[in-house]
Amino acid sequence: MDRNRTLIARSPFGRFGTAAIVAVPTLFLGYFFVYPVVAITARGLTPEGVFTPSVFIDVVSSASLQGVAAFTLWQAVLSTLLTLLMGLPAAWVFARFSFPGRRLLRAATLVPFVLPTLVVGTAFLTLVGPKGVSGVDLTGTLSIILIAHVFYNYAIVVRGVGAYWERIDPALEDAARSLGASRWRTFTTVTLPLLRPAIASTSALVFLFSFTSFGVVLLLGDISHSTIEVEIWRQTTAYLRLDIASTLAVLQLIGVGAILAMYGHYQRRTAIQIAHNTKPPPRPTTASDRLAVGVVLSGTALLLGLPLIVLVGRSFIDPDSSIGLANYANLLSLPNQSAAFVQPSEAILNSLGFAVVATAVAVLIGVLASAALSYSRRRVARSFDLFVMLPLGTSAVTIGFGFLVALGWPIDLRTSLVLIPIAHALVAIPFVVRTASPSMGSVQHHLREAAATLGARPTVAWWTIDLRLVARSILVGAAFAFAISMGEFGATSFITRPDSPTIPIAIFRLLGRPGSSPFGAAVAMSVLLMGITGIAVFVIDSLRAPQAGDL
């Protein structure tokens, strides 16, 4: 039966209510996202008020900038391939086998994903940095950037592909086996083709995140190992070349747009439901299965655990090389070295304040946007979906830079502290939408009909049924938003004021100061930030309904 043809399925808010629900997120994103991006683009193409291709040509023909672009692409390709190579076996193990601690480990894979870049960067510095415990300094090499990107994006592959893999009915593979296919042939002829859309969409996401990588590359790379993202920052803050930065941002936007379109294309294909499998997977029984599970799990633990364990361990090594809590004590009373210096403890309070506001804004706009997605017609919804997801693809640096370029009009917001939570909310909104809108869309149409036949007005039905059913997902989105706000670095680095740093900004400043006390304090602060995001992850995972989809 054609479910569209009903009096109930359409928006419960009537034509004007729905228009308002579409309008609020549209205006918000229009002013705080589209307008700045357009302003950057205009500035990149017309640096002196008129179209002057010279800057554009300068940028495109500059050997060093060409190098940056080439390196950005190259490392993104390598990072994606490497992440797939490492992540797919883990996706298989998590999808196809039960083992003790499976749930916990799966939740743990989410930790790096929401871990702030500055924490990841600092963790790798404590491991393989100039003051690293391994004694090997890998900073300024391609390999450390690749490892960090794998660390970061591993969860996307494991969870994204794994969740999809789990839903593929093992009976399909059994059928292939019974028709004479070997294990490998079964994989290549049945499993892999079924997985292809999931692999493609997660690859696009990993590529995107590596392509626009900022904090990790800023901390671990150097001039010759730099992404466009870092270069935009450098051109703006170090050389004050806003024209070059704008041009770079435009080039990057074009690349991101292409990747997002690809992602969206495959994302829609994964939405096609194949055989639905809800049975829990079996324990590994054969010796080879057990070996495979063991190898994959210990590899995962090593990859994800080692940098974080070293980070935590390093935080207890005092500046005088003894073991203690001096680094944490220093957070409260670091010697004041300059007039602009702000105590780390203040940064923590700033971050918490910003995060609360950012979460509220992201949830409000995200829930409205999800409602708009669920209750508007399919074609409208599709383009609106892309629109709402754009901030996810747009680099944080572009957002921060855009605020700086554009938000002097109609009132000058550029020095206002309110920009920081708004920038954070922009980054977080896609996450809120991604967690809330599927469950809002999947509220069974019958339930709303049942409510109607029991006498509930459409708005009452929405309030008593839909909203209650998606409350968990909204909380998940809120936890994501909080974690994102606590850790956001790229956009904040443009719009922060010297006297009100956030935790990541404070870590970055500490890392830039000489001596082992600031480094120790940076490490301690990273551990704190990791703890906060760890709690957020725990909240997210315990709230997430068992069968709900992953990002």
Next chain:
Amino acid sequence: MSLRIDHLSVTYGTTQAIYDLALGVENGERFAIMGSSGSGKSSLLRSIAGLIPIDSGSITIDGSDMTATPAHRRPVGLMFQDYALFPHMTVAENIGYGLRMEGMPSKARDIRSRELLSLVGLDGFAGRKPSTLSGGEQQRVALARTLAPEPSMVLLDEPLGSLDISLRESLLAETREILDSVKATSMYVTHDRGEAFSFCDRMAIMHQGRLLRVGTPDEIWREPRSEFVARAIGQTNLIPMDFISHGESGLGFVPRDAIRVHRHGRHTGTVVASRFEDGAHVATVGFRNDTEELEMAIASKADPGSQLDFDIDADRVIHVSADKV
């Protein structure tokens, strides 16, 4: 508590689900609508509930025109095939939902929920979540929830469709009793003729958006009026009437026990197949050069190809239709 439908037409996109349909259901009546999937029976139910838009016609309940009334203000309760229990609410909250919409205070709602729970035989289930219930229990909660606001008209959309066959019979009888005990007027939609027969006072057979035949089960059985209706109600042993009495046209339904197999029977046929069913051997017998077939009970297993003589008790043959439809 009566329903009157006139000239009702409903379309889904380009396909017409209901054509110019008229129907009346009287106070306290149990009415069944039987049809295969795609016959338009669910559309009919949903248009009565106000869940789908109609093209033309009118729907009148208790004398007032409901055609333009939105679903939530119609005095109609609909029980869904998948029950549509609210998963985030307890059993009592589900049952009390309609009362809450009427503005009944929560204490009174609780009392009423408990009454209904005991009516459907689920005392002590008030605090449970729907996901912890078995299919049969969910069905009963859904029924209680539908009945709670005391609707003028109870609509049941394949209410036993998602249950095991073994459960259906007892739950059907129970549903019937409960509906009678609250003196509800009800309309029951199903594809299963057994359910329709044993549920209803009157019934309709629906096909391609139209009601082919309306009447009591007994009336319809004795006078199906078309081959389609005959087959739909299980009259499958059909033969041309002129086989029984010369000169008569159309089809006749021959009940299996109106056929007697014996050596000196008037008719002769060839066994096409035989099977064991409900404690007896049943043979499919072809005659008139195998252009016609009848099923009949036989004493022991018969081999395909063997000859068989039989008599038909002409008085018990039901004249289905004037001609083959």
